[in-house]
Amino acid sequence: MIKLNRKAKPAILIDNEESWKSNLIDAITTYGGYSRIPKEQKERLLVHYRHQDIKNILFQSSLQKCAFCETKPGESGNIEVEHFAPKSIYPEMAFNWENFLPACRKCNGSKEDHDTVIEPIVNPYDTDPEDIFHYTDIRIAANDNQECIGERTIRVCGLNSVRLMKPRADILVSLHGFSQALEDAIKDYESADTDIKKRNRKRKIREALETIEVLANPSEKFSGFCKEYLQKCAPYHEAKRVVGE
Numbered sequence: 001m002i003k004l005n006r007k008a009k010p011a012i013l014i015d016n017e018e019s020w021k022s023n024l025i026d027a028i029t030t031y032g033g034y035s036r037i038p039k040e041q042k043e044r045l046l047v048h049y050r051h052q053d054i055k056n057i058l059f060q061s062s063l064q065k066c067a068f069c070e071t072k073p074g075e076s077g078n079i080e081v082e083h084f085a086p087k088s089i090y091p092e093m094a095f096n097w098e099n100f101l102p103a104c105r106k107c108n109g110s111k112e113d114h115d116t117v118i119e120p121i122v123n124p125y126d127t128d129p130e131d132i133f134h135y136t137d138i139r140i141a142a143n144d145n146q147e148c149i150g151e152r153t154i155r156v157c158g159l160n161s162v163r164l165m166k167p168r169a170d171i172l173v174s175l176h177g178f179s180q181a182l183e184d185a186i187k188d189y190e191s192a193d194t195d196i197k198k199r200n201r202k203r204k205i206r207e208a209l210e211t212i213e214v215l216a217n218p219s220e221k222f223s224g225f226c227k228e229y230l231q232k233c234a235p236y237h238e239a240k241r242v243v244g245e
């Protein structure tokens, strides 16, 4: 999970949210509850929150990834418009821009109707996940003093499920390989006995750095996991120092 920045509310929502909301509230009053609205009618009342303009702006803000698990569409089902506070409990927030999150089908399904108002979880638009989580090997864990909200978020969204630990393990193998390549390139550089050799070998370190840094780019899947690996990776910092010389 990485920090996301909410984009400006789309015009379609500014123009229509009040009427969409009041139609939904009217139906709740008519039928005596959200769950009692006939299925087809409920779908007609709700369909607007999935408007393409809303999806486009929302998905752009998460760089086309799930806001919770950082997978891309196709890996965990399509990205969907998810209501942070569930619309079944808080129908008055069904068309609230600040209540929307782009989430994959797996996270959306895992979170289901969890009441985030009574039992808050991390919303990456409002909270920097780096303040809440860290990784221990291929598992995400809550930082000290953040156990309550951190562990609840991990449990509610299933952030340590096998479907996420497996790709993290694959990425970790690649990261260890790149880290070893950096170490070897630094040794080569240090043993260079001419300026030309030093220059060429420094270029190799720079290329190796570019390869490893791509994985931590925010638009890449699991970029939060890769970024933290680099922050803790001694050969990476040594290589940055060498190319900065």
Ligand SMILES: [Zn+2]
Pocket: 066, 067, 068, 069, 070, 071, 076, 103, 104, 105, 106, 107, 108
């Ligand atoms: Zn997800």
